[in-house]
Amino acid sequence: RFNGGNNAGHTIVANDKKFIFNLLPSGVLQGAKCILGPSVVINPSILIKELELLKNNNIKTEIFISDKAHIIMPYHIKFDELSEQRKGIHKIGTTKKGIGPCYADKINRIGIRTIDLLNIEIFAKKLKTNLEEKNEIIKKIYNDKPFEYEEVLNEYKQYIEIFKSKVTNIETIIHNAINSEKNILIEGAQGTMLDIEHGTFPFVTSSNTLITAATGCGIPISKIKHKIGIVKAFSSRVGEGPFVTEIFDHIGDEIREKGQEYGSTTKRPRRIG
Known part of the structure; x- marks a missing residue:
């Protein structure tokens, strides 16, 4: 993958x-x-x-x-949820799983990687540094409850052995x-x-x-010797965004039901076209 x-x-x-x-x-x-x-x-x-x-x-x-x-942290999920709420009708339609905020931290070079979790001292140090900044944003911009350092640390300690x-x-x-x-x-x-x-x-x-x-x-x-492209008999989309061939009538509904076109992750009905 x-x-x-x-x-x-x-x-x-x-x-x-x-x-x-x-x-x-x-x-x-x-x-x-x-x-x-x-x-x-x-x-x-x-x-x-x-x-x-x-x-x-x-x-x-x-x-x-x-x-x-990179590892998805609780604050990534929180930011994903709060950001979508704040955008209102202009939301992206994310799955609110913290994916975007995690990649943002990666590009910003402050993300926590799997190798960091193997050394609890390094992990704890990075977590503390990140939480100081993330909690300020959560409190002052989103007016929401901040994360407790010890709670997050203890949660992720249980993942170390795996x-x-x-x-x-x-x-x-x-x-x-x-x-x-x-x-x-x-x-x-x-x-x-x-x-x-x-x-x-x-x-x-x-x-x-x-x-x-x-x-x-x-x-x-x-x-890379062979490229395998997978194409569905019809198109589908989850979330917001342009879909120029979208079907809005009963035909789209019928295709959705027969094809069980609901998001595997979110269970949201997929748009059909």
Whole structure:
């Protein structure tokens, strides 16, 4: 998986059983080594739920997490919610999962990465510094309740053991696979028109959704031999933004119901066109 976070749900049917994942790539059901790349943003609580889903269904697979991937914090989710509320009718229509604010911190070079969680002293220091600024914004701009440092720290301490067993330099794993001429399937999230650069800005996601973004996993573009484009029989969209071929009548409603076109993550009805 090379982009996004738990804002992008995907449904997989294997052996007549339906699974819904928001973070883990589809390969987890095939016994393949699975990787969450450096451009993925990770909500630890969601990741743990998906790992428990695998365990409860006796599905065994190796899962690795990039040490460069950024972690979604409670204040990211809070900012996502407060920002959407403040925009009112001009809202973007985000999933309010904290994805955008997490990527914003990454670009602003103040984000907390998975490798930071492996050293509690480093994590605690970065958390304290970030909360000082975030709480000021929450109180003075949004007039909302600030976060308690100890509460957030204690919550994330419980994730350390899970991350210790999975966080690694994924570039080494990928390069070893390339050198051994093994097949690597790079899975993206979301569609072309949600790409932060080439989509219907500002009604886009906060990451690059196109295959060129896969180079962020450390794979040379020259090594990508095949590109698989997935196209639906009809178009759909969740949230706000332009949709020039949108169907508003009973036909759109019928397609939505027959195709079960509701967001895997938010359960919101998808717009059909």
